[in-house]
Amino acid sequence: MIETAELQTVRVAELYYDDNKTQDEIGALLGITRWKVGRLLSQARDDGIVRIEIVHPRARRLALERELREQLGLKDAVVVPDSDALSARVAQAAADYLAALRPVPRTLGVSWGRTLSEVAGRLRDGWATGVTVVQINGGVSLNRRAGTAATTAAAIAEKASGHAILLPSPAILERAETKRAIEADRTVAGVLKLAGAASAYLYSAGVADESSVLVDSGYLTAADVIELVRKGAVGDVVGRYIDANGNTVDPGLDSRTVGLGLDQLRAAETAIFVVAGEAKHDVARAVVTSGLCTVLVTDEATARALLISEPRVP
């Protein structure tokens, strides 16, 4: 009869939550003091016998957010419950976060990609006014559907009655000299300077595999990526491949990549990192632990994965 205590806990929880009895009444009914009832109830909540769930597409997991902030030293975190339509939920949450961000950024640096495009789509019209949106990494010309990168920035700017400033350069160049030359160009230099001075950044990350947008766009071959993985790459952030420690894996490649540097991102006051899905757990960990972001927007499973790898030190 070891289970008796647990069974009583269940009975108490039922009477309290299902039957709306007071702790006093329950105590009288089961012949225990009302304090005991209270203690059993909080135990039931702790043990997960009582599960309180908030069922809503815009719901968040504040408890996990708090843990992320505390254990990983983030300025803020947004965690949405697991579900199907995961990317939609995370994108919505990122859009909500951006719209609620105070002070409203005067200049917002953004990357591009599937995730960012979805965030842009879920921002509501008038989410802010007069925000200048700057693209922080290259990618205009080579893209198959020309302009994914451009439309993302443009959409975010338009909905804030601001204007978008695009980075008129490929993401990755073939030769380092060309990269240096293009960076020296007045237009590009101007955009990069503006990007470096943005008051906030919003970006996502890619996985280091052949499905990457950089491969898809023709900047890299599948073989290149395999080689990068061999060197320890876990994914890319604003076009730059990083390893598990958040360092660039290939200096040569990095010196041919146009856009904001990782150090600049690390120095930012507000860098919002949006990431969803199991495939991106590794990059997410690299980004978060290496201080590339100050704000994390993600799903429950990713949040837990990050916390497990960072055991609590009492």
Added chain:
Amino acid sequence: MIETAELQTVRVAELYYDDNKTQDEIGALLGITRWKVGRLLSQARDDGIVRIEIVHPRARRLALERELREQLGLKDAVVVPDSDALSARVAQAAADYLAALRPVPRTLGVSWGRTLSEVAGRLRDGWATGVTVVQINGGVSLNRRAGTAATTAAAIAEKASGHAILLPSPAILERAETKRAIEADRTVAGVLKLAGAASAYLYSAGVADESSVLVDSGYLTAADVIELVRKGAVGDVVGRYIDANGNTVDPGLDSRTVGLGLDQLRAAETAIFVVAGEAKHDVARAVVTSGLCTVLVTDEATARALLISEPRVP
């Protein structure tokens, strides 16, 4: 921006349930009064945005139980949450109910079948002391695995340090005269008399289809059952086929069936009816609405099905 109110409700619920803030704090945070917060919270619970669930194999649904008692005039009801292993949960609940029943029955009348056998298995040793268990419908000899009926009654009795009294007769005889003759037999008559005087009954019901135990045992053919269904049969209770109104469908068949009569069951002080699974919704409805039981032990889905068919009259 119609959704704003709902979104605020979600935020309030999160802060209250996930973040353990007080209603006061939440009010200050969102710029609303604490009373508004309280109202939003109760609305969130009503709307199902906040779902409080008790996760435990022995958990019950007290709210549904109350509705069943009130709307169907039952003396008591036990409803377990839906899950896989449904029959196990319902059987466990029935066993728990029987063990907690006060006053402890001196004589308990039981039927037999898969459900009852499982209930017997889940009763703990010493659930009561000195209870006489009487079988209320025939079925000993013809059974393939001879003794399902017998072992059920015996197991229940043994665990209460009591003794079982079996009904030494087939469930259904071929001719009405034989039935009358066997009922006249001293032994059988004695058992039936005892059964009629039991202080409580515990029984289940069968579905009217070819999978019935009565078909399986050879008492009826599949064709017989089809004919019974044509006459309106929804299932059988202690061997007797009833229609949706709880009346016997075939007087001829009924007069060949040995065991407690339905009227005797209806007159009982305590008749515990155990039923689980969607297939049995129709029989369950017939049993409950025709007053064949005073106590219902079932699963959530069955409970809801019963309540839907009995709309609340304000």
Added chain:
DNA sequence: ACATTTGTTGCTCATATGAGCGAACTTGAC
């Protein structure tokens, strides 16, 4: 056997909360 730690119990008391109630405010019909 005795001290020490650890966990449990019933309690006081400050605080959190919901029921109930008029006041203010919408809403819709004329």
Added chain:
DNA sequence: GTCAAGTTCGCTCATATGAGCAACAAATGT
């Protein structure tokens, strides 16, 4: 516009509840 009906609001007040504490009990080490 004006009124009636319905809704929402902020509030008072009685009650429900959790934090914190001292007394006690049970385990654990010496």
